[in-house]
Amino acid sequence: MKTIFHVDMDAFFVSVEELFDPSLKGKAVVVGGRPNERGVVSAASYEARKFGVHSAMPLRTAYKMCPHALFVDGHPERYRDYSHRVFEVLGRFSPQVEMASIDEAYIDMTGTERLHGPPLRAAHLLHEAVRSQTQLNCSIGIATSRLVAKISSDQAKPNGVLWVIPGQEARFLAPLDVRKVPGVGKVTEKNLNALGIHKVGDLARFDETFLESRFGKWGLALAGKARGLDAGGWFDSEVAAGGDPKSISHEHTYGEDTADAETLEATLARLSEMVGRRLRENGLHARTIQLKLRYQDFSTLTRAHTLERATQIDTEIFDEARALFRKNWKAGAKVRLLGVHVSSFDACAPQLDLLAEDKHERWGQALAAADRLRDKYGESAVSLASGMRARFRERTHENPAGLPGKPK
DNA sequence: TCTGGGGTCCTAGGACCC
DNA sequence: TCTGGGGTCCTAGGACCC
Numbered sequence: 001m002k003t004i005f006h007v008d009m010d011a012f013f014v015s016v017e018e019l020f021d022p023s024l025k026g027k028a029v030v031v032g033g034r035p036n037e038r039g040v041v042s043a044a045s046y047e048a049r050k051f052g053v054h055s056a057m058p059l060r061t062a063y064k065m066c067p068h069a070l071f072v073d074g075h076p077e078r079y080r081d082y083s084h085r086v087f088e089v090l091g092r093f094s095p096q097v098e099m100a101s102i103d104e105a106y107i108d109m110t111g112t113e114r115l116h117g118p119p120l121r122a123a124h125l126l127h128e129a130v131r132s133q134t135q136l137n138c139s140i141g142i143a144t145s146r147l148v149a150k151i152s153s154d155q156a157k158p159n160g161v162l163w164v165i166p167g168q169e170a171r172f173l174a175p176l177d178v179r180k181v182p183g184v185g186k187v188t189e190k191n192l193n194a195l196g197i198h199k200v201g202d203l204a205r206f207d208e209t210f211l212e213s214r215f216g217k218w219g220l221a222l223a224g225k226a227r228g229l230d231a232g233g234w235f236d237s238e239v240a241a242g243g244d245p246k247s248i249s250h251e252h253t254y255g256e257d258t259a260d261a262e263t264l265e266a267t268l269a270r271l272s273e274m275v276g277r278r279l280r281e282n283g284l285h286a287r288t289i290q291l292k293l294r295y296q297d298f299s300t301l302t303r304a305h306t307l308e309r310a311t312q313i314d315t316e317i318f319d320e321a322r323a324l325f326r327k328n329w330k331a332g333a334k335v336r337l338l339g340v341h342v343s344s345f346d347a348c349a350p351q352l353d354l355l356a357e358d359k360h361e362r363w364g365q366a367l368a369a370a371d372r373l374r375d376k377y378g379e380s381a382v383s384l385a386s387g388m389r390a391r392f393r394e395r396t397h398e399n400p401a402g403l404p405g406k407p408k
Numbered sequence: 409t410c411t412g413g414g415g416t417c418c419t420a421g422g423a424c425c426c
Numbered sequence: 427t428c429t430g431g432g433g434t435c436c437t438a439g440g441a442c443c444c
Contacts, residue, residue: 032412039412042444055444061409101444185442217418218441251413288436298411304437339413344436 001166003119005107005126006141006149007090010158012103013043015136016082017072028053028069035063035071038253042074046158079103082134089133093126104153106146123161143169148228151180169228174201181225183218191215200226244345245282249290250274251339257296259334268325271340272318277371280364284345285310289320292339293329300337303328310346313363317342 009015013031018024028048033039041062044053051066062069083102090097093116096108109122116122123140130138141153142163149164151173156162164172178200179189195214197203203211204226211219224230250271258264268291279286290304303324311317321340329335 038410042412056412058409058411061411064409103444183442187441246416247414249414253412290437300439302438306436337412341414 002144003109004146004149005109006153007105008139008153009103010137011045014045016078028066030062030069030071031074033059035059085134089129120163145230147230176200247343248275248278249341253337257334257336259332267338268321269318272321273314275340275342276314276317279312285312286342287344289317290341291321291324294337296334296336
């Protein structure tokens with residue numbers, strides 16, 4: 001029988017911001033950007049939540065609901081730093097700690113009773129240790145499976161500890177909304193509601209063959225979850241993740257939609273550079289390049305192309321992304337978002353012929369040097385994007401009709 | 409309400425091969 | 427000849443999570 005703790009930081013981003021600016025304490029705070037910006041709420045203080053503000057809500061909506069809230073930009077470096085500090089504290093309680101995301105972790109506390117006492121006592125010690133080392137509050141769920149531990153930490157919020165005694169899992173889950181089950185989102189909730197399933201207890205009464213026929217693989221997992229089991233499927237593998245990334249992407253939403261080809265292609269160049277850089281940092285080579293294009297009306301398309309040979313070179317990524325863009329963009333249509341996404345990683349690119357290999361090698365060296373310059377002098381120190389913009393101008397000059405066009 | 413950015417996993421259809 | 431069955435790869439879209 002396992003003893004799993006799920007530790008979830010309370011209003012993490014907001015709490016970290018409060019450490020840097022104590023005047024925020026006790027106020028309605030929204031992290032994510034200015035109230036008139038495009039974007040969504042990353043985190044809201046409990047005070048702001050009283051007005052209906054919650055994460056993922058558009059900033060403009062949050063402003064309407066809570067105009068007196070203080071809107072602050074997020075600081076990912078700060079959150080990463082504090083996430084590491086939390087991780088260190090947790091590591092003192094058990095060697096088996098998995099950070100499931102920046103603000104939550106699973107700890108396998110099985111067999112630590114002699115060291116830390118029974119689960120509730122250990123959890124209170126842990127809670128206090130996190131508090132004293134980081135000045136941050138967390139909530140802790142204790143159960144025999146990750147799934148139930150996660151749901152119970154949610155029920156414990158804010159700043160609480162909740163232990164689901166072994167054997168009581170079904171009783172604990174039964175009265176909760178199905179939406180509380182990780183992996184059940186808006187759509188699945190609606191589909192379940194249509195079957196008369198509202199509570200986890202309702203779900204538990206359906207047999208798994210029926211759920212499987214109705215929801216496929218996911219239905220089978222769902223049947224297990226309703227009984228408090230870590231049933232497998234994406235949720236559990238996500239938790240176990242921590243290995244090599246499967247994809248890398250960057251995207252950008254414009255402050256104002258644009259149909260300007262030069263602007264759009266410059267954005268693609270910048271996104272390609274960012275993706276290429278991440279590939280090099282991770283020592284990865286990607287075979288599939290994918291473009292993401294969202295129009296003004298929010299209709300979104302993705303178009304991919306798989307290369308014969310994997311790459312980690314900015315210009316190769318850009319060439320593909322731009323080709324996909326030229327082929328698929330309805331010229332003149334205003335664009336809201338562009339994204340560049342790469343996947344199908346190979347450990348390394350296979351050999352080319354010698355001449356090409358040499359050229360490739362030198363490109364790689366140049367890019368690595370540019371990466372080092374950026375580290376030293378900042379992101380704007382070196383940019384291929386500006387070079388691309390200049391080249392593009394020459395081309396449009398020769399081809400005033402604009403895109404798509406075959407430059408000479 | 410006017411909708412971010414970075415991820416993971418699943419499904420489904422078509423091409424292609426044996 | 428009127429139509430197999432399995433496997434793999436690729437592409438597009440979508441649900442979901444933090």
